[in-house]
Amino acid sequence: MIYLDYQATTPLAPEAREAMMPWLAGPEAPGFANPHSPHRYGRAAAAAVEVARAQVAALFPAGGRVVFTSGATEALNLAIIGSRATRLAVSAIEHAAVLDTARFVDPGVALLPVDAAGVVDSDAAIPDGTGLVAVMQVNNEIGTVQPVEALAMRTRAIAALFLCDAVQGAGKLAAPEGADLIAVSSHKLYGPKGIGALWVRDGVELSPLIHGGGQEGGLRSGTLSPALCAGFGAAAALCTSLGTSDAEHVERLWTLARSLFADWTLNGSEEARWHGNLNVRLDGLDVARLLSECRNVAFSAGSACASGSGRPSHVLRALGLSDRDSKTAIRLGFGRYTRDDDLIEAAAAIHAAVRSQGVL
Structure with missing residues (x-):
């Protein structure tokens, strides 16, 4: 199986798995201990958590703290609901974890439009009285990189909070400067699933969603979980140390992928984009049939979180595409562990299946 679905989840880095193993030990070793316990075993586990916290914190700007969560969805809920803001403005192409939560808090939430390339206008109108603005750093479906720094400055000027979903950008791009709240997820940067984090700028006050022991x-x-924290931390540290080589590798893969799919139409901006995401469409393509026929290639028709819904992509709709055109799009995601041969072989399989439909 050739794996080209890095936006849905990245492979677990071997180094992250190795960092987790001591904290998955049985009764013969102290790694099973509760990190909130006061005894020696517990203190050792707590120390591992704090090492991981520092490793994850290195992905963010100075002047804030890292709060571990079960993933980015919880982090975004904590930021939006915990901020106590009642009037919200979010981009029209946010992940459902932002859109649905924002609508829960503010049914009249303002949607900031994007242009035909999928980029939010940094001068888009923000309604008076808005208490929180949310714009993602990199879109999960089409890979567009948003002008979050400019939007954060505008948000600060109206004394509102700026939340950035940095799930797709963390560990790959520089942290969004000027944000008050930043959400990330471990499994999108080669760490384990089940853990994420919310970075909270110093001075920003939130109310908890989950009550209990006060951790x-x-x-x-x-x-x-010390194991999940350790894996997350190791993955974050690896992104820091391998940032340059990872970026160079992705750029080479992007150039190759664009040449292999030169006859397809690109969705989203080519320039303002994370180049590990190739979202393309082909007129007349039956994507459901394509997915079923390319059993040896793992790729996507859109967001994994919305797969199976049958609804056209709200992201592609926001670009001005018709529902019909939206349903002819595929997404290929690649990164650290993707080889050139993987892309070449996958493209051959996809194009063979496309030709069987008489499209190419």
Whole structure:
């Protein structure tokens, strides 16, 4: 199987798995201990959590703290609901974890439009009285990179909070400067699933969603998993140390992928984009049939979180595409562990299946 679905989840880095193993030990070793216990075993586990916290914090700007969560969805809920803002403005192409939560808090939430390339206008109107603005750093479906720094400055000027979903950008791009709240997920940067984090700028006050033992500075009660924290931390540290080589590798893969799919139409901006995401469409393509016939290639028709819904992509709709055109799009995601041969072989399989439909 050739794996080209890096936006849905990245492979677990071997180094992250190795960092987790001591904390998955049985009764013959102290790694099973509760990190909130006061004894020696517990203190050792707590120390591992704090090492991981520092490793994850290195992905963010100075002047804030890292709160561990179960993933980015919880982090975004904590930021949006915990901010106590009642009037919200979010981009029209946000992930459902932002859109649905924003609509829960503010049914009249303002949607900031994007242009035909999928980029939010940094001068888009923000309604008076808005208490929180949310714009993602990199879109998960089409890979467009948003002008988050400019939007954060505008948000600060109206005394509102700026939340950035940096799930697709963390560990790949520089942290979004000027944000008050930043959400990330471990499994999108080669770490384990089941853990994420919310970075909270110093001075920003939030109310907890989960009540109980008061862990995570009172913002997120519940026993932390030292294994998940250690894996997350190791993955974050690896992104820091391999940042340059990872970026160079992705650029080479992007150039190759664009040449292999030169006859397809690109969705989203080619320039303002994370180049590990190739979202393309082909007139007349039956994507459901294509997915079923390319059993040896793992790729996507859109967001994994919305797969199976049958609904056209709200992201592609926001670009101005018709529902018909939206349903002819595929997404290929690649990164650190993708080889050139993987792309070449996958493209051959996809094009063979496309030709069987008489499209190419």
